[in-house]
Amino acid sequence: KKMKPLPPGSFGLPLVGQTLSLLRALHANAGEAWLTRWVAAYGPVTRLSFFGCPTAMLAGASGNKFIFSSAALTPKATASMSRMVGRRTIRDVSGDEHRRVRAMMAQFLRPDACRRHVAAMDAEVRRHLDGGQWHGKATVAVMPAMKDLTFDVMCTALFRLGRDGKSEAVRRELSTEFQQLVKGISVIPMDLPFTSFRKCLAASRRGRRAVAGIIQERRVKLETGQSSAADDVVTHMIAEGLPDEEIIDNVMFLMIAAHDTTAALLTFLIRYLDTNREAYDKVVHEQEEIARCKEPDEPLSWEDLSKMRYTWAAALETLRLVPPVFSILRKATADIEFGGYHIPKGWQVIQPMSTTQWDAAIFPEPGRFVPERFEDTSATPPFCFIPFGGGPRVCPGNEFARVETLVTMHYIVTRFKWKLAPGCDGSYARFPMPYPSQGLLIDIEPR
Numbered sequence: 001k002k003m004k005p006l007p008p009g010s011f012g013l014p015l016v017g018q019t020l021s022l023l024r025a026l027h028a029n030a031g032e033a034w035l036t037r038w039v040a041a042y043g044p045v046t047r048l049s050f051f052g053c054p055t056a057m058l059a060g061a062s063g064n065k066f067i068f069s070s071a072a073l074t075p076k077a078t079a080s081m082s083r084m085v086g087r088r089t090i091r092d093v094s095g096d097e098h099r100r101v102r103a104m105m106a107q108f109l110r111p112d113a114c115r116r117h118v119a120a121m122d123a124e125v126r127r128h129l130d131g132g133q134w135h136g137k138a139t140v141a142v143m144p145a146m147k148d149l150t151f152d153v154m155c156t157a158l159f160r161l162g163r164d165g166k167s168e169a170v171r172r173e174l175s176t177e178f179q180q181l182v183k184g185i186s187v188i189p190m191d192l193p194f195t196s197f198r199k200c201l202a203a204s205r206r207g208r209r210a211v212a213g214i215i216q217e218r219r220v221k222l223e224t225g226q227s228s229a230a231d232d233v234v235t236h237m238i239a240e241g242l243p244d245e246e247i248i249d250n251v252m253f254l255m256i257a258a259h260d261t262t263a264a265l266l267t268f269l270i271r272y273l274d275t276n277r278e279a280y281d282k283v284v285h286e287q288e289e290i291a292r293c294k295e296p297d298e299p300l301s302w303e304d305l306s307k308m309r310y311t312w313a314a315a316l317e318t319l320r321l322v323p324p325v326f327s328i329l330r331k332a333t334a335d336i337e338f339g340g341y342h343i344p345k346g347w348q349v350i351q352p353m354s355t356t357q358w359d360a361a362i363f364p365e366p367g368r369f370v371p372e373r374f375e376d377t378s379a380t381p382p383f384c385f386i387p388f389g390g391g392p393r394v395c396p397g398n399e400f401a402r403v404e405t406l407v408t409m410h411y412i413v414t415r416f417k418w419k420l421a422p423g424c425d426g427s428y429a430r431f432p433m434p435y436p437s438q439g440l441l442i443d444i445e446p447r
């Protein structure tokens with residue numbers, strides 16, 4: 001059988017390839033334009049070189065379908081990510097082992113589990129908005145505030161960290177170390193004295209020690225009958241016999257996956273609602289209707305969340321425009337063929353979400369914020385809207401993120417009015433997570 005040709009494109013300069021050019025575009029929030037130019041020049045299946053690795057880039061819905069279903073593609077973590085969280089996470093295992101670890105997490109992320117998290121999330125969100133970062137403040141830096149909030153929601157709902165003196169100290173320690181170590185994911189992994197990467201590695205080591213302490217404490221409780229496997233994800237993994245090093249790696253990964261992404265979604269939703277008053281008014285109306293039917297201080301219920309259809313449509317539109325995860329990255333474990341081209345074993349395969357989510361043929365006027373597009377999600381063509389990925393690796397935390405987003409937006413919208421602070425233009429850069437300039441400064445006033 002005659003071998004198909006390699007995809008068209010260029011590997012650019014040795015080692016550097018297109019890495020600096022694309023990273024520069026992402027930092028200038030021009031990544032989508034860069035990709036559009038590349039696809040226009042070479043087509044929907046192309047080759048390029050990224051971080052010194054030959055890479056096939058797929059654009060379009062059929063590429064998405066392929067990347068989510070091919071058994072010859074496995075998730076690939078960047079070297080920086082592996083150094084920060086470890087090499088035995090859910091992303092590093094496949095087949096039965098992957099299904100086993102995923103099931104352990106899903107136990108606490110499925111809709112029925114999320115239903116049980118609503119009360120804890122509600123209390124945590126109120127605690128934040130009543131606390132020093134929002135209450136009584138004239139100006140808020142949204143992204144840092146949202147990172148703090150989503151980190152605490154995750155610690156409370158998923159890891160059952162309490163608020164007593166010792167647990168509070170562990171929480172703050174983890175928060176400090178994670179704020180530092182997430183920066184290490186987006187830098188070149190050069191472990192040299194005085195580099196920012198080395199500082200992040202030190203934070204990662206301290207974070208791991210703190211997680212190891214939690215495992216030790218949970219094991220004692222489990223063995224002495226003070227807790228059960230159903231209590232929290234760490235105890236569950238211990239009861240399932242996962243080795244400690246794997247529990248640490250998975251907890252490190254979960255801690256990043258569970259808070260940074262949702263913080264970005266909330267931040268950009270607040271930004272888009274500020275500049276789209278019609279959508280803002282509809283969200284306010286929906287949330288006030290819910291608040292009107294409740295006693296003061298009565299927590300939100302699962303049923304209340306089901307009434308927040310427009311607010312969730314606005315969140316989905318935000319995920320279309322600014323997906324927190326920029327692209328799906330895989331590695332070919334065997335030679336593969338796609339779209340008439342040969343992709344050799346060992347190559348990276350990358351699928352940037354914007355190639356469908358910003359395609360005017362799929363989402364007319366793609367730069368406009370139109371939540372109505374998602375009022376009926378069945379109208380979206382398959383494999384075109386993929387902020388949570390797809391296939392067997394689809395994000396298992398999507399329901400957790402939905403519930404957390406809706407609870408948070410309910411209290412922000414019903415308690416505050418906001419507008420971008422003078423001097424804050426709402427622009428953002430990608431590292432590759434989107435980060436707004438000045439953390440998105442808003443002026444707030446109580447409603």
Ligand code: HEM
Pocket residue numbers: 075090091102105109158254257258259261262265323324325328329386387388389390392393394395396397398400401
């Ligand atoms: C707006 C919020 C979120 C977005 C946009 C998001 C997006 C994603 C994406 C794109 C993937 C990769 C899928 C792939 O490679 O095919 C993923 C994987 C994952 N996410 Fe999320 N995520 C979010 C929130 C969460 C939350 C809240 C959690 C946990 C509480 C979570 C846990 C995970 C895990 C464990 C994986 C790995 C799944 C696997 O490999 O089987 N995510 N997420």
